[in-house]
Amino acid sequence: MVRRLLLALFVTPFALAIGLTLVDRYRREGKNSSPFPRSVPTEVEVEDGSVTVYTYGQDLYDAMLAAIDGAQHQILFETYIWKGDEVGESFKRALAAAADRGVKVYCVYDAFANLVVSPRFKRFPSNVNVLRFPIYNAGFRFWDFRHYGRDHRKIMVVDDTVAFLGGYNIGAPYATEWRDTHVAITGPAVWDVMRAFADFWNLHRRHRLRPSEQPLLLEAKAPWQAHIRLSRNVPRLMMFPIRSMYLDAINRAGERIWMTHAYFIPDQDFVDALLLAADRGVDIRILLPHRSNHIVADWISRGYYGQLLAAGVRIFRYQGAMVHAKTSTIDGNWTTVGTANIDRLSLTGNYEINVEIIDESMARAMEEIFRVDLTNCVELTREEWDRREWHRKFTEAVLAPLGPLL
Numbered sequence: 001m002v003r004r005l006l007l008a009l010f011v012t013p014f015a016l017a018i019g020l021t022l023v024d025r026y027r028r029e030g031k032n033s034s035p036f037p038r039s040v041p042t043e044v045e046v047e048d049g050s051v052t053v054y055t056y057g058q059d060l061y062d063a064m065l066a067a068i069d070g071a072q073h074q075i076l077f078e079t080y081i082w083k084g085d086e087v088g089e090s091f092k093r094a095l096a097a098a099a100d101r102g103v104k105v106y107c108v109y110d111a112f113a114n115l116v117v118s119p120r121f122k123r124f125p126s127n128v129n130v131l132r133f134p135i136y137n138a139g140f141r142f143w144d145f146r147h148y149g150r151d152h153r154k155i156m157v158v159d160d161t162v163a164f165l166g167g168y169n170i171g172a173p174y175a176t177e178w179r180d181t182h183v184a185i186t187g188p189a190v191w192d193v194m195r196a197f198a199d200f201w202n203l204h205r206r207h208r209l210r211p212s213e214q215p216l217l218l219e220a221k222a223p224w225q226a227h228i229r230l231s232r233n234v235p236r237l238m239m240f241p242i243r244s245m246y247l248d249a250i251n252r253a254g255e256r257i258w259m260t261h262a263y264f265i266p267d268q269d270f271v272d273a274l275l276l277a278a279d280r281g282v283d284i285r286i287l288l289p290h291r292s293n294h295i296v297a298d299w300i301s302r303g304y305y306g307q308l309l310a311a312g313v314r315i316f317r318y319q320g321a322m323v324h325a326k327t328s329t330i331d332g333n334w335t336t337v338g339t340a341n342i343d344r345l346s347l348t349g350n351y352e353i354n355v356e357i358i359d360e361s362m363a364r365a366m367e368e369i370f371r372v373d374l375t376n377c378v379e380l381t382r383e384e385w386d387r388r389e390w391h392r393k394f395t396e397a398v399l400a401p402l403g404p405l406l
């Protein structure tokens with residue numbers, strides 16, 4: 001009897017998650033996302049360089065492809081998802097053409113995220129250096145968690161002139177149907193993104209370096225900058241600074257915290273930091289997709305709404321389209337844009353990269369984008385949330401144990 005009960009407790013959340021996912025897939029079949037308000041790319045001068053914020057995929061892809069076409073020496077390209085559709089093909093073609101011109105091209109993609117992509121698409125010309133980050137990395141050391149984690153980063157560096165990073169994967173739906181955020185950085189901070197790529201490449205390259213070979217980029221010298229910094233999660237080295245970066249920034253906030261996230265499944269320490277900030281009177285707004293592409297993540301996320309709303313945190317739900325951005329701006333000073341979602345996988349599991357920018361003009365630009373996004377949101381009130389039907393509360397409660405897995 002006890003055994004059956006334990007089994008039921010263990011199996012029910014998984015069975016419900018699978019059921020919900022299948023029904024959701026069926027319901028979405030053939031449905032398009034709605035158009036959403038667009039902000040034009042905004043360029044801001046930061047320190048001795050610039051940061052351009054992209055919030056519409058086609059604008060970003062045009063800029064990335066133009067940068068690839070103009071490359072002189074080297075392209076570093078890394079993506080979590082690289083779909084084999086027309087957008088994916090256009091990147092593959094541009095990278096191959098650059099390699100044919102004599103540009104050194106290095107590409108990394110995650111094998112797990114691209115399991116459904118055709119093997120034909122994953123064949124590259126021999127002059128393009130490709131690292132397929134394997135599905136399983138631990139070999140016989142299956143107990144060693146440093147060898148787990150997906151490569152969830154999305155970055156590109158062209159020569160030493162421009163670096164792109166943010167939430168955008170590569171694929172046709174992201175060009176027009178998803179609202180996401182990426183930045184293009186010029187100036188000394190490009191070095192940090194090159195370094196991030198090179199460290200990953202050197203750590204995971206398929207064979208040990210022969211004496212005749214140089215590791216990628218070790219000769220480049222680091223600039224020291226106060227206003228723009230990179231945080232990278234590197235499971236292999238047990239480094240997870242992005243969570244700390246967020247907690248530090250939230251704890252420092254005195255006026256406002258405006259966050260935009262695709263998947264919001266924080267740990268309780270993260271929630272507590274937000275609740276403390278709300279308690280000190282900070283205006284906290286969290287913008288989330290009303291319905292994301294992962295229905296189970298949505299349900300688990302909802303399990304946190306009660307305590308956040310009760311503390312005065314405002315939740316805005318984006319309508320009609322997937323918002324996939326991973327950004328926050330605080331106190332009109334601090335901004336982060338990156339690849340990390342607020343969930344366990346991103347904050348303590350995967351390879352991730354976020355840029356942290358302390359600059360008033362940048363924060364102003366991000367706040368303006370947030371205001372534009374708000375015009376496509378409906379605010380969820382505490383009264384409305386408290387009145388939700390019992391079966392919704394039941395679903396949240398049954399799925400809650402899956403939170404730490406996501």
Ligand SMILES: O=P(O)(O)OC[C@H](O)CO
Binds near residue numbers: 080152167169262293
């Ligand atoms: O893992 P992310 O944040 O890049 O999101 C990817 C999508 O969820 C793919 O289904």
